[in-house]
Amino acid sequence: MIGLVLAAGAGRRLRPYTDTLPKALVPVGPEGNEDSLTVLDLTLGNFAEIGLTEVAVIVGYRKEAVYERREALEAKYGLKITLIDNDKAEEWNNAYSLWCGRDAIKHSVILANGDTVHPVSVEKTLLAARGDGKKIILALDTVKSLADEEMKVVVGPEGGMTKITKLMDPAEATGEYIGVTLIEGEAADELADALKTVFETDPQQFYEHGYQELVNRGFRIDVAPIGDVKWVEIDNHEDLAKGREIACQY
Template sequence: MQAVVLAAGEGTRLRPLTETRPKALVEVAGKPILVHCLEQLAALGVDGFVVVVGYRAEQVIDYLGDEFQGIPVTYTYQRERLGLAHALLTAEEHVDGAFVLMLGDNVFEANLAAVVARQRCGDVDAAVLVEEVPWAEASRYGVCLTDEDDAVVGVVEKPADPPSNLVMTGFYTFTPAIFHACHLVQPSARGEYELPDAIGLLLRSGRTIDAIRMEGWRIDVGYPADRDEAERRLNAVDTSATDRGVRGAQVTEN
């Protein structure tokens, strides 16, 4: 399974961290956000990366080169930042079969493998990692409506009056049917081609999409404070892992 990573953003809300580099190369706990994404995808067993670049694209290409941890990297260019569905379409000709889609500005410590495993079962057209957020925050995201079996029955992008507080996190799996839907999407009120609108078209055509509830956490790194919080959490995870290793060594030694 291939992985498409969307990393074209400028990150204007992250300034001054993005004054001289793209959002994807902002460091969290000593590594660019994009590297955290690729490491997790590599651990899931993907066999190819398609990285969508845009703002200061040459920096991302120079940093990663043509492979990451032995996995080949292909680049596509989003000339104008016109939404996630628009960005995804730049990768269409490089994707063969079901694939993972990850937004390159999220830091996860979560059950990503469960989403991939659900897609590999072969009886769904897509799987989406979702989480419950405070109702006051739901309007910032793509909101999901699900049935009693956690199948997605509706999606709404950044609604003023959210019908649910269950939101998409930026980690998905799809079959190539999503590309056909992206081609049909019309610009939203803010002039962008929205991925939730494409997902809605899949649903209306009878496709099956499952919601996988997140276990763990994720940080959408939109502001400098988000970057600081992601770093704090990752450092806490590393410290905990080190402590477990030390205790284990002591037990073995005794």
């Protein structure tokens, strides 16, 4: 198993940081310390803590910044890092970005969005849920109060995901997908095909629509509740402030 990080996004709502950096390299340490930890640092640290030795990072917007830091990150976290270029990072949404990592997924992966600050307990929860024929397991927050922006998930009576979308009445949702997934290698080809269907239909689709496409085809996607843990998806400066508060607690 390897780690996989989606780090191709521009994060325009985080300017001026993202004038020169991809969102995954925006500092989440103390404000004013521009050399502090980034979301990518935190994620790589989590991967190293659970014993992974290889990570693939999908890069696009300002990818040169990741290339420049790769050697130092490898040394810091004891990981072999492979960078995968997304040639449409500034044009298309992340369904295509994850599709770019389709070969990496064949090794079995823990996928983490490059803008999610979360504790290593999330990865440990996914690993504990592994087995029993499960092919894809979503990390699910069933504690947080939901609003319109969250990626909401409905879990059916048999325990599998039935729906994933932002466009849902929060009251109907079981919880929020936090942007971390365990994907077994045997699901790689089917997931890649679903993602391709999604981005060829609409290049602006999220990769979560690929999950929905799989479920619509009869594929089972499982979930693993993460419990009452602090995490945040960093989309704007308010989120960044929350991310800094959370990151210093790990």
